[in-house]
Amino acid sequence: MSSIHLRRASPDDAAAYARLMADEEVFSQLLQLPFPDASAWRKRLETPREAGQADIDLVAELDGEVVGQAALFSMGAAVRRRHAMGLGIGVAKPAQRRGVGNALIGALTDYADRWAGVLRIELTVWVDNEPAQQLYRKFGFEVEGRLLAWGLRGGRYVDAIAMARLHPASPALAARGGSPAAPVDRGSGDSRFPVTPDARA
Numbered sequence: 001m002s003s004i005h006l007r008r009a010s011p012d013d014a015a016a017y018a019r020l021m022a023d024e025e026v027f028s029q030l031l032q033l034p035f036p037d038a039s040a041w042r043k044r045l046e047t048p049r050e051a052g053q054a055d056i057d058l059v060a061e062l063d064g065e066v067v068g069q070a071a072l073f074s075m076g077a078a079v080r081r082r083h084a085m086g087l088g089i090g091v092a093k094p095a096q097r098r099g100v101g102n103a104l105i106g107a108l109t110d111y112a113d114r115w116a117g118v119l120r121i122e123l124t125v126w127v128d129n130e131p132a133q134q135l136y137r138k139f140g141f142e143v144e145g146r147l148l149a150w151g152l153r154g155g156r157y158v159d160a161i162a163m164a165r166l167h168p169a170s171p172a173l174a175a176r177g178g179s180p181a182a183p184v185d186r187g188s189g190d191s192r193f194p195v196t197p198d199a200r201a
């Protein structure tokens with residue numbers, strides 16, 4: 001049985017991305033356009049991530065061939081949205097239903113939860129894309145609402161579903177050795193920062 005190998009994408013994967021996105025069964029489910037351009041993919045994969053960005057592009061290989069890709073990407077520059085990232089995924093038709101989607105979403109959610117400090121992963125999926133919705137539900141994504149005529153797909157404006165997954169158990173502080181530190185006393189004079197008796201205990 002073939003095993004799935006995941007790795008970070010590199011600019012040399014551009015041709016594989018273009019091949020994957022040339023299949024209407026794949027690109028129609030995403031926001032890609034027909035006639036994908038390998039050089040545009042190369043440019044995107046070559047663009048260096050700014051320091052401090054958690055964005056990641058993963059590819060999945062079966063028998064040494066790239067058959068799927070998935071990404072987590074930041075949702076813009078707003079400081080107060082730093083806890084959220086978007087997610088996208090595509091698996092080549094012949095490789096579907098062989099666990100590639102599971103492996104990619106499993107790796108991205110693990111990366112988001114344990115390494116990148118992501119609280120919220122969000123995405124949109126066409127209302128009739130049941131396979132993808134099932135996959136997302138399996139990994140804890142919930143439906144947030146329906147977006148009317150959200151995008152153009154093959155000559156029709158189609159509704160999409162907004163889904164999101166919150167971190168199942170937000171990271172806690174690691175245990176510290178020695179005696180517990182004394183609680184910080186912020187005083188009680190500043191009403192902007194009320195300190196309840198419980199918080200001081």
Ligand SMILES: CC(C)(COP(=O)(O)OP(=O)(O)OC[C@H]1O[C@@H](n2cnc3c(N)ncnc32)[C@H](O)[C@@H]1OP(=O)(O)O)[C@@H](O)C(=O)NCCC(=O)NCCS
Pocket residue numbers: 025026027029030089090091092095096097098099100101102103124125126129130131132134135138
């Ligand atoms: C959705 C997609 C990524 C699933 O990838 P995959 O490699 O076929 O998925 P897997 O074989 O790992 O299956 C994972 C889970 O997805 C769901 N799933 C996948 N195909 C399904 C199908 N045809 N019907 C129902 N559920 C399906 C199931 O929950 C499955 O879990 P299970 O194996 O325990 O039943 C793939 O079909 C795809 O790339 N489609 C085209 C692009 C796309 O729709 N991208 C998402 C846009 S929002």
